[in-house]
Amino acid sequence: MSGAAQTVRQTVTQTIRKPFARPVFLRRAAVPLGIIAIWQAAAAFGLLNPQTMPAPSAVATSFWNLIITGQLWPNLIISLERVLLGLSIGVITGGALAILAGLSRLGEDMIDPSVQMARTLPHLALIPLVILWFGIGETPKIFIIALGSTFPIYLNLYSAIRGADRKLLEASSILGLSHAETIWHVTLPAALPGFLVGLRQAFGIAWISLVVAEQINSSSGIGYLVMNARDFLQTDVIFDGLLVYAILGLATDQCVRALETHLLTWRPQTLSKQGA
Amino acid sequence: MNMLSEPQIHGQDFHGSTEPAVEINNLTRAFGDNIVLKTLNLTIRPGEFVALLGHSGSGKSTLLRTLAGLDPAPAGTVRVPQALSVVFQEPRLLPWKRVWRNVTLGLRDKNPRAKAEAALHEVGLGHRLNAWPLTLSGGEAQRAALARALVREPELLLLDEPFAALDALTRLKMQSLVTSLWRAHRPAVLLVTHDVDEALSLADRILVLEHGTISTDIEIPHPRRGSPHPELRTRLLQALGVTQ
Numbered sequence: 423m424s425g426a427a428q429t430v431r432q433t434v435t436q437t438i439r440k441p442f443a444r445p446v447f448l449r450r451a452a453v454p455l456g457i458i459a460i461w462q463a464a465a466a467f468g469l470l471n472p473q474t475m476p477a478p479s480a481v482a483t484s485f486w487n488l489i490i491t492g493q494l495w496p497n498l499i500i501s502l503e504r505v506l507l508g509l510s511i512g513v514i515t516g517g518a519l520a521i522l523a524g525l526s527r528l529g530e531d532m533i534d535p536s537v538q539m540a541r542t543l544p545h546l547a548l549i550p551l552v553i554l555w556f557g558i559g560e561t562p563k564i565f566i567i568a569l570g571s572t573f574p575i576y577l578n579l580y581s582a583i584r585g586a587d588r589k590l591l592e593a594s595s596i597l598g599l600s601h602a603e604t605i606w607h608v609t610l611p612a613a614l615p616g617f618l619v620g621l622r623q624a625f626g627i628a629w630i631s632l633v634v635a636e637q638i639n640s641s642s643g644i645g646y647l648v649m650n651a652r653d654f655l656q657t658d659v660i661f662d663g664l665l666v667y668a669i670l671g672l673a674t675d676q677c678v679r680a681l682e683t684h685l686l687t688w689r690p691q692t693l694s695k696q697g698a
Numbered sequence: 699m700n701m702l703s704e705p706q707i708h709g710q711d712f713h714g715s716t717e718p719a720v721e722i723n724n725l726t727r728a729f730g731d732n733i734v735l736k737t738l739n740l741t742i743r744p745g746e747f748v749a750l751l752g753h754s755g756s757g758k759s760t761l762l763r764t765l766a767g768l769d770p771a772p773a774g775t776v777r778v779p780q781a782l783s784v785v786f787q788e789p790r791l792l793p794w795k796r797v798w799r800n801v802t803l804g805l806r807d808k809n810p811r812a813k814a815e816a817a818l819h820e821v822g823l824g825h826r827l828n829a830w831p832l833t834l835s836g837g838e839a840q841r842a843a844l845a846r847a848l849v850r851e852p853e854l855l856l857l858d859e860p861f862a863a864l865d866a867l868t869r870l871k872m873q874s875l876v877t878s879l880w881r882a883h884r885p886a887v888l889l890v891t892h893d894v895d896e897a898l899s900l901a902d903r904i905l906v907l908e909h910g911t912i913s914t915d916i917e918i919p920h921p922r923r924g925s926p927h928p929e930l931r932t933r934l935l936q937a938l939g940v941t942q
Contacts, residue, residue, distance in 0.1 A: 592768055593790040596783070597804035597846070607803065611794040688794045688830045 476658040484658040485665065493647065498666060501632060501643040504560070505670075508567025509628045513621065515568065516575030523576075524583030524613070525605065534580070541573040546634050553638065563635040570631040574623035582616025583609055615689075618682050625674045633667060718777075719744045719854050719886030720765065725774035727760055727910075734760045736910035737774070744853065745884040747921070749897035751938060752907035758890045761907065762858050765888065783847035783885075784856040787863055789839035791831035791846075798827045801846045817845040820882075821875060837868035841875070848879060855885040861896070873900060877922060894934050898927050906937040913937060 458478050464470050465477030472480065488494040519537060522529035549566060556562040586609045594604050636645020644663050651659035686692050720742035727735040734757040742748050752758040763769040764776060766784050791800045801817055802810035818824055821841040831839060840860060847855060857876070861869040877900060880887055891897055897904045902921045906914035914937040916930060935941070 589786070589788065589790050590792060593784075593786070594792075594804065596766055596768070597850075598806075599804045603804070607795070608792060611792070614794075686794075688832065690832050693830065693833060 472657075473655065474657060476661065480658045481661040481665070484656070485662045488647075488659070488662055494662075494666070497643050497647050498670075501636065501645070501666075502670070504563055504635070504643065505567060505625075505628050505632050505674075508564045508631070509571050509624060511564065511568035512571030512624060512628070513575050516572040516620070516624070517579060517617070519572075520576045520579035520583065524580045525609070537573070537576055541577065545570045545573075546631065549634070549638065558639040562638075563632070563640075566635045567628050567631040570627040571624035574627060575617070575620040578620030578623070579613055579617045582613035585616070586612040615682075615686060618678060618685070621681075622675060622678045625678060626671070629667060629671050629674075716744070718742060719746070719779055720888070721775075721777040722765075723775045725761075725764065725771055725776060727757075727764065727769070727772065733910055735764070738911055740905070740912060742854075742886050742888060744886055747880055747887045747889070747900060747902045749889045749891055749901035749904045750907060751891060751894060751897055751904060751934065753938065754892070756907045757910050758907050759858065762856050762888065762890050765854070766856055779853035781851055781853045782856065783850050783852035783854075784858065785840070785843050785847050785860045787859045789831070789834075789843040791834075791839060791842055793830065793832050795831070796827070797823065797829050797831060797834070797842050800831060800842060801849050803846070805849060813849050814845070817849040818842070820848065820879070821845045835868075836864055837872060840864065840872060844875070844879065848883065851883070852885045855880075855887045857887060857889040859890055859892070862891075876900065894931055894938070897934070898931060899924075904930075904934060906934065908937070 461470075462478045465472070465475070465480075470477070476484075485494075519533050523533040523537070524530070545566065548569070549562070552562040552565055556565060590608055590612065591604065594608050599607060632643075633645060636643045637649055640646035640649065644666050648660050648663035651657070651663070683692055718741045720740060722738060722740040725735050725738040726733070738761070750758050750761065760769060762784075764771050765778055766782065767778075791797070792803065795803065798811065798814040798818060801814040805813065807813055815824070815827060818827055818841075821844050823838060823841045823845060826834065826838060826842075831842065834842065843860070860876075861872050864872060873896065876887075887901075889897070889900060898918065899922065902918055904914070904916045904918065905912050908914075914934065916934070918927065918930065
């Protein structure tokens with residue numbers, strides 16, 4: 423009986439899902455691939471000015487040239503280094519401030535109002551000032567990236583610490599956990615998902631900050647490639663730069679997602695993803 | 699007294715002490731103008747199973763929280779043993795620690811893993827030692843919470859409506875599990891519940907809390923023998939303002 427019911431249900435699901443279920447990847451890729459195809463066709467029919475809008479094939483060719491002439495890698499590495507260094511500083515600063523403000527009333531009173539005030543200021547508006555302070559070397563770039571990524575880390579981690587389940591905190595006090603043990607076993611693990619959300623936002627802001635920071639007087643990095651290409655009217659190279667930024671953003675987002683899966687194995691959604 | 703109704707287990711000296719497990723004198727607790735507990739007195743003997751009935755808002759949770767040390771006792775004295783465990787209505791397991799790690803949390807012991815395994819086997823959860831708490835069913839999670847309470851060898855076990863969120867069948871299983879665990883370990887138990895039948899089938903003694911004081915205090919003759927006690931049931935329901 424139950425075997426028959428099982429079979430019937432399977433047949434039903436198959437008939438419903440079969441035409442669409444399989445090529446998920448194809449369905450998702452259809453729109454971007456379609457746009458590229460139309461773009462390429464429009465270029466082939468001479469509808470686009472190659473000076474302002476080069477064909478996808480031209481972009482691909484110049485991308486390949488950037489790789490084989492060795493222009494891409496050193497600049498890519500430099501940009502990655504800037505982001506990772508700035509982001510690390512931002513994570514440490516934002517994380518430390520959030521922990522201080524989240525765990526103590528004194529810390530909250532001293533830190534939170536100032537940070538909440540500072541975060542309303544668009545950090546990119548500080549660039550002229552930062553150039554006056556630090557010149558045009560690496561320091562202002564790192565500073566802008568670090569400053570921008572501090573806030574999402576602080577805001578998410580702080581509210582996650584404050585939002586830790588009071589019932590779990592009560593239970594651990596009855597279990598005899600010391601203050602330090604409670605922070606280590608309860609508060610911080612409870613705040614970890616919020617921190618990871620902050621980390622993803624911080625990565626996003628770090629890339630934006632990098633793009634802007636690299637356009638001020640750079641002599642290296644992806645931003646330098648793009649600005650240089652503008653001066654020589656190499657529109658295809660500008661597109662190459664945009665492509666690299668997009669790939670890097672996507673890649674770092676995937677890294678944080680992988681980190682989430684690894685660190686939050688206990689969540690039901692992670693468990694079901696792993697089939698455990 | 700009625701404590702001696704189960705002679706095969708009684709007669710021994712629980713935890714080497716004959717002092718009361720709980721002693722409350724003139725406890726008063728108010729939130730603003732609202733007096734929740736009013737000069738309340740209560741003594742619970744070692745190994746005694748006491749059920750506390752009351753309407754929501756009658757102060758029974760406040761009383762339990764005061765005993766657990768979660769709420770201050772501004773007026774009056776409250777004496778409870780050092781070894782005290784609480785099981786709440788929700789299991790309150792840390793979702794990011796495996797079940798056995800939850801059981802050993804805060805336990806100062808040379809071999810916590812072995813203790814956790816023993817306790818989890820005892821509550822019938824020996825096969826889920828390494829499970830993540832969020833994958834447990836409601837009954838399983840509550841068993842884990844019981845194991846976490848037991849592993850501390852409590853002299854006083856506070857149960858705050860621990861079966862209220864369970865389905866009827868699971869509740870019956872959990873009630874008999876609590877009875878057998880109590881028989882094996884003999885802590886004094888204070889069970890907060892609003893279920894008269896549950897109180898009658900589990901406890902030696904039933905209290906009704908009303909307007910911040912204990913209005914009814916009944917020793918159950920021949921407890922846990924399955925006798926229905928219809929007259930006691932009626933009396934308790936009347937004390938709770940339920941007329942049939």
